[in-house]
Amino acid sequence: MNSRSLEKNIDWHHWMKRWDAQQSYHLPVREERFQIMLSTVETLCSPDCIVLDLACGPGSISQRLLSQLPQSQTIAADYDPVLLKLGKETLGNAQGRLHWLKVDLNDPQWTVQIREVLKSVGRNSLDAVLSSTALHWLTTPRLIDVYREISQLLRPGGLLLNADHMAFNPSLPTFLDLAQQDKDQRKKLLNTHQESEGFQQWWEAIESNWLAIDPSLQALFDEHNNNYDVRDRRYGKALASLHISALADAGFTEVETIWQRFDNRVMLAVMGGADE
Ligand SMILES: C[S@@+](CC[C@H](N)C(=O)[O-])C[C@H]1O[C@@H](n2cnc3c(N)ncnc32)[C@H](O)[C@@H]1O
Structure with a gap:
């Protein structure tokens, strides 16, 4: 049986x-x-907007955006072959409204592929870039460059919405302590609800299920595991104030947190220049 027929059992x-x-x-x-992210896009962008779901995983943001804004399009970009496969097989191309891309944000050339998709759908620039629980994977110098690269893809007035943990300044020990206590409490709760599935267990379960059905998918898991092995462990240290300065340096004229739970935030940045 060929791989395609085996995969039908997944x-x-x-x-x-x-x-x-x-x-x-x-x-x-x-x-x-x-x-919060989707309603911001709905309020500030036109119904037929084109949005980049950056480090999309299997495309959870794209899935919700395409359903909430039925005339919109998204580009779902990530470097993980397993998550991209899962997203493509589950969501398909949404009648041509969903464009999947394999890009590595550590390679400055990633924007070339985005521009190619934009060109293929007759657009010059993006209306918005949305990212969740992902950009902390980049080292701080790379994050700063990625913000600049994003700014070059957005139209004037375009939006960047980044949802992630962004730390308080060291000059705010009380705030740092509060954020840490919130994380510790969450960890404690997770340890008492061990029947629920965590990140690591999900990866083990999907690998063993898919490979039992189609062993030829091994190459995808090898690539996924290699990405983890070589990843730079200095990730995730950027303070919220650094995000704000880096975004301002990249040409965003308005930058502020629009949703927050301790250091977990949604940061909105609006691109400078006259609107189209
Ligand atoms: C925790 S997941 C979040 C996925 C999705 N945004 C969500 O909220 O479900 C982090 C994602 O970042 C992606 N990622 C990490 N480093 C990356 C890189 N250098 N280039 C592209 N994607 C990357 C991972 O592959 C993963 O899909």
Whole structure:
């Protein structure tokens, strides 16, 4: 039997639901954060906007955006072959409104592929870039460059919405302590609800299920595991104030947090220049 017929036995929707469940298990406010991001796009962009779902995983943001804004298009970009496969098989191309891309944000050339998709759909620039629980994977110098690269893809007045943990300044020890206590409490709660599936368990479960059905998918897991092994462990240290300065340096004229739970934030940045 060829790989395509074996893959028919994989329940893609089941694994997508399990992805959302394990992400929400670690981050119970995940859907609320998504809703803030989507309603911001709905309020500030036109109904036929084109949005980049950056470091999309299996495309949870794209899935929600395409359903909430039925004339919109999204480009879903990530470097993980397993998550991209899961997203593509579950969501397809949404009648040509969803464009999947494999890009590595550590390679400055990633924007070339985005521009090619924009050109293919007759657009010059993006209306918005949305990212969740992802940019902390980049080192701080790379994050600063990625913000500049994003600014070059956005139209004047375009939006960047980044949902992630962004730390308080060291000059605010009380705030740092509060944020840490919130994380510790969450960890304690996770340890007492061990029947729910966490990130690591999800990866082990999907690997063993998919490979039992189609061993030829091994190459995807090898690439995924290699990405983890070589990743720079200095990730995730950028303070909220650094995000704000880096975004201002990149040409965003308005930058502020629009949703927050301790150091977990949705930051909105608006691109400078006259609107189209
Ligand atoms: C925790 S997941 C979040 C996925 C999705 N945004 C969500 O909220 O469900 C982090 C994502 O960042 C992606 N990622 C990390 N480093 C990356 C890089 N250098 N280039 C592209 N994607 C990257 C991972 O592959 C993963 O899909």
